[in-house]
Amino acid sequence: MIAIKNVSKWYGEFKVLAGCTTQIEKGEVVVVCGPSGSGKSTLIKCVNGLEPFQEGEILVDGISVGGRKTDLPKLRSRVGMVFQHFELFPHMKVLENLTLAQVKVLGRTPEAAIEKGLRLLERVDLSAHKDKFPGNLSGGQQQRVAIARALCMDPIAMLFDEPTSALDPEMINEVLDVMVELAQEGMTMMVVTHEMGFARKVAHRVIFMDSGRIVEDAPKEEFFGTPRSERAQLFLSKILQH
Amino acid sequence: MDFSVFFQPAFSGGGTYLDWVLSGIQWTLLVSILGWVIAFTVGSVLGVLRTTQRVVLRAPATLYVEVFRNVPLLVQMFIWYFVLPEIVPRALGDWMKTQMPMPEFWNAVLCLGFYTASRVAEQVRSGIQSIPRGQTYAGLAMGLTQPQVYRHVLLPMGYRIIIPPLTSEFLTIFKNSSVALTIGVLELTAQARQISEYTFRTFEVFTVATVVYVLITLTVTVAMRALEGKVRVPGYLGPAGR
Ligand SMILES: Nc1ncnc2c1ncn2[C@@H]1O[C@H](COP(=O)(O)OP(=O)(O)O)[C@@H](O)[C@H]1O
Ligand SMILES: [Mg+2]
Numbered sequence: 001m002i003a004i005k006n007v008s009k010w011y012g013e014f015k016v017l018a019g020c021t022t023q024i025e026k027g028e029v030v031v032v033c034g035p036s037g038s039g040k041s042t043l044i045k046c047v048n049g050l051e052p053f054q055e056g057e058i059l060v061d062g063i064s065v066g067g068r069k070t071d072l073p074k075l076r077s078r079v080g081m082v083f084q085h086f087e088l089f090p091h092m093k094v095l096e097n098l099t100l101a102q103v104k105v106l107g108r109t110p111e112a113a114i115e116k117g118l119r120l121l122e123r124v125d126l127s128a129h130k131d132k133f134p135g136n137l138s139g140g141q142q143q144r145v146a147i148a149r150a151l152c153m154d155p156i157a158m159l160f161d162e163p164t165s166a167l168d169p170e171m172i173n174e175v176l177d178v179m180v181e182l183a184q185e186g187m188t189m190m191v192v193t194h195e196m197g198f199a200r201k202v203a204h205r206v207i208f209m210d211s212g213r214i215v216e217d218a219p220k221e222e223f224f225g226t227p228r229s230e231r232a233q234l235f236l237s238k239i240l241q242h
Numbered sequence: 243m244d245f246s247v248f249f250q251p252a253f254s255g256g257g258t259y260l261d262w263v264l265s266g267i268q269w270t271l272l273v274s275i276l277g278w279v280i281a282f283t284v285g286s287v288l289g290v291l292r293t294t295q296r297v298v299l300r301a302p303a304t305l306y307v308e309v310f311r312n313v314p315l316l317v318q319m320f321i322w323y324f325v326l327p328e329i330v331p332r333a334l335g336d337w338m339k340t341q342m343p344m345p346e347f348w349n350a351v352l353c354l355g356f357y358t359a360s361r362v363a364e365q366v367r368s369g370i371q372s373i374p375r376g377q378t379y380a381g382l383a384m385g386l387t388q389p390q391v392y393r394h395v396l397l398p399m400g401y402r403i404i405i406p407p408l409t410s411e412f413l414t415i416f417k418n419s420s421v422a423l424t425i426g427v428l429e430l431t432a433q434a435r436q437i438s439e440y441t442f443r444t445f446e447v448f449t450v451a452t453v454v455y456v457l458i459t460l461t462v463t464v465a466m467r468a469l470e471g472k473v474r475v476p477g478y479l480g481p482a483g484r
Contacts, residue, residue: 045379048383050379050382073382073385073387076384077385079383080383081380081384083380085374087374087376087379088380089377089380089381089394090399090475090477090478091399091402100386100394104394133476133478134477135475135477135478135479136476137477153384
């Protein structure tokens with residue numbers, strides 16, 4: 001479903017990504033972790049072309065993200081993305097956030113978009129909040145709306161960039177629950193997170209990044225059993241302490 | 243103080259001096275409001291261009307802003323009225339000098355509009371740039387095109403954020419409209435000067451002119467406050483408020 005082949009990226013002289021290679025199969029859940037600044041966000045943004053890269057190739061459903069003839073908006077509309085800071089549009093009501101791209105990108109009728117939006121709000125248990133503005137919701141609620149907004153597009157895969165890092169601790173689980181459910185339904189997911197409980201529960205593979213490199217790429221059991229690199233061991237021992 | 247002067251028959255034109263004042267107010271409003279329409283439209287386009295990634299779009303917009311913002315308004319007024327007809331193609335120049343209807347008025351509108359556009363452009367640019375980058379990412383990630391992101395995400399919030407500085411530009415255009423008298427537009431200040439020359443009632447005449455300017459700016463301020471309240475986003479704390 002997602003194939004990342006030897007991708008390198010530079011910001012000026014600075015090499016953010018160094019020959020990253022990995023693959024995510026349909027229905028697979030892959031967790032990406034690693035220290036801050038290791039290039040996790042950059043890599044996940046390369047997958048839907050939000051960041052350009054200079055070397056290598058990324059294929060999503062067989063389509064080259066960096067290809068010159070690729071219709072990027074169309075490709076992006078098929079891949080859902082959830083951000084650390086939710087990024088709901090503050091001037092639009094919850095339901096409007098959910099219908100905007102359905103109408104403008106997919107060309108659905110407003111009625112169809114509203115129906116779909118309401119169904120997904122129901123799914124994340126926020127139907128009662130459809131007419132509120134994002135600023136009047138808690139962080140956990142906003143992130144659930146953001147997930148529903150992405151799901152409205154019927155994505156073939158979902159990308160998550162630290163979806164719970166900006167949340168107060170008591171709100172983390174309500175978001176993780178939604179993500180676990182998605183994973184169990186067979187959604188293809190690439191998730192940057194330090195929530196190792198989530199990884200243990202639903203991930204198939206865990207990728208560990210450091211300094212722009214993929215240092216570990218192993219099945220979950222193997223990763224939590226005996227991660228091979230010293231760097232990953234050290235990192236794991238640090239985050240598992242809390 | 244003797245305000246009866248305004249009810250005396252005017253030196254010419256058959257009416258009273260009050261009619262001269264009213265006519266002055268009318269031209270002040272016309273020059274300012276038409277100038278503002280140009281300033282807002284052109285300024286918005288320029289402001290957007292200044293935030294794009296493409297140098298071919300950004301550079302000309304930057305050049306425009308720097309030139310129009312830094313040449314004194316009075317000089318620009320003379321250039322529009324006296325110099326422009328000489329440097330445009332011959333046929334157009336001749337038309338401007340001999341057949342253009344109300345050339346003083348239209349040149350004043352264009353001058354004020356294009357000058358203020360450079361200032362509006364800076365406000366629009368700063369409004370857009372104060373919106374976190376994640377908002378653009380979110381819009382693009384759901385498949386919106388770059389123009390759609392501006393239309394539905396960046397501009398609606400950007401305009402809201404800059405209502406206060408935009409109000410002050412709007413007020414300034416009314417005050418700056420008095421510069422139009424230098425090329426012969428009989429707006430409020432010009433009429434006041436004319437009446438005081440005929441009647442020697444300088445104090446009364448300029449008191450009235452001052453009161454009228456204050457009333458205009460107060461009205462604008464109140465209207466913009468009302469607009470600000472009307473479009474306020476519930477729960478939104480501003481770009482730095484997350
Ligand atoms: N726009 C940018 N310009 C220059 N350097 C950047 C930019 N964005 C990110 N970086 C740098 O790239 C590195 C990787 O960043 P990022 O992918 O955000 O890391 P992570 O998500 O793993 O914390 C960091 O060192 C960061 O400072
Ligand atoms: Mg990051």
